[in-house]
Amino acid sequence: MTASLDLTVDPVELTAALVDIPSVSGGEKAIADAVEQALRDRCPHLEVVRNGDAVLARTHLGRDTRVVLAGHLDTVPINDNLPSRRTGSGEDEHLHGCGTVDMKGGDAVMLHLAATLTEPRYDLTFVFxxxxxxxxxxxxxxxIERELPEWLDGDLAVVCEPSDAAIEAGCQGTMRVEVRTSGKRAHTARAWMGENAIHAAEPVLRRLSEYAPREPVIDGLQFREGLQAVRVEGGVAGNVVPDSCVVAVNHRFAPDKSLADAEAHLREVFDGFEVTVVDGAAGALPGLTAPAAARLVEASGAAPVAKLGWTDVARFAARGLPAVNFGPGSPALAHTQQENVRTADIRRCADVLRRFLG
Known part of the structure; x- marks a missing residue:
């Protein structure tokens, strides 16, 4: 039986209802069914489509500007933190439970606005x-991009990931590489006959420890880059000089760099060593000069900050949309057993977006 959702209630109540529908990645059918049914029943002003376990809805009002609001329905595995519960009161009230922060509070805000903003200032697309x-x-x-790409088009994207109810503009790019050293095997009793590949990685680690990351200012926002060893692998046996070592490195880079720029930089840092790119994803420029983005910042009444991480805003930026993160909850609490969101943050996000869109 499909859970019943009232999209017109207080977004805090709606958040609790969403949290109480388990939706670990790969098991989103129940929550997608509930969201789809609620949108079809409560929102005759929206076109609604289902794509796998994603639900999409949009207006067709002929406005000059379209804003895309996006949020994911899945959570990390439940960690003895369901059903939802509340603690405190007033400004110090918190809603606890898996997904309260990442990101059913943001989903609830989106659903509430989808149902209650029947004549918005802009055309709206909601992507769950x-x-x-x-x-x-x-x-x-x-x-969705493969099968329904037009549903991701617009003039501004707002990804309602947790951002402490502040506008986080753009995002960093990320790249992972492996730096390899080689040697020659020998018995440790006759170590002088071999070449230790782990010892040969010492210059790699020294370059990392001495690395001074950039802190560029882009559109008035300060980004902070990083370069960190995240894994070292080597060794054959307890009595063998190793002939191979791999240092896995993660690079977080500001969005004024492309993937090619990031790769060239890493090859320069590790010049003289074998470098293999494992994967990478470009960042997203803040895009705050776009008219719709500027109006959102004005509606928030607070200064935006740089997103020091990678989020799906980058996917929208790659399609030519300026994109920001704006949602309730602290990212530091995401994926933890103690996950909880301040209920005032949920209401603030709903109020700011209502001022911006309404």
Whole structure:
């Protein structure tokens, strides 16, 4: 039986209802069914389509500007943190449970606005998608982009990921590489006959420890780059000089760099060593000079900040849309057993977006 959702209630109540529908990545059918049914029943002003376990809805009002609001329906595995519960009161009230932060609070805000903004200032598209919390190739936005690409078009994208109810503009890019060293095997009793590949990685680690990351300012926002070893693998046995070592490195780079720029930089940093690119994803420029983005910042009444991480805003930026993150909850609490969101943040996000869109 499909769960019944009232999209017109307080977004905090709606968040709790969504949290109480388990939706671990790959198991979003129940929540997608509930969202689809609620949108079809409550929102005759919206075109609604189902794509796998993603649900999409949009207006057709002939406005000059279209805003896309996006949020994923899945969560990380439940960690003895369901059903939802509340603590505190007033400004200190918190809603606890898996997905409260990442990101059913944002989904609830989107659903509430979808139902209650029947004559918005802009045309609106709402995208509720699946499998964001797992490997990138399973992300529902990939499938939507292949099968229904026009649903991701617009003039501004707002991804309602947790941002402490502040506008986080753009996002960093990310690249993973492996730096390899080689040697010659020998018995450790006759170590002088070999060449230790792990010892040969010492210059790699030194370059990392001495690395000074950039802190560029882009559109008035300060980004902070990073370069970190995240894994070292080597060794054959307890009595063998190793002939191979791999240092896995993660690079977070500001959105004024392309993937090619990031790769060239890493090859320069590790000049003289074998470098293999494992994967990478470009960042997204803040795009705050776009008219719709500027109006959103004005509606928020607060200064935007740079997104120091990678999010799906980059997918929209790659399609030519300026994109921001704006949602309730602290990213630091996402994926934790203690996941909880301040209910005032949920209401603030709903109020800001209502001022902007209404």
């Amino acid at each position: 998608y699946d499998c964001e919390e797992v490997e990138a190739e399973r992300n529902g936005l990939n499938r």
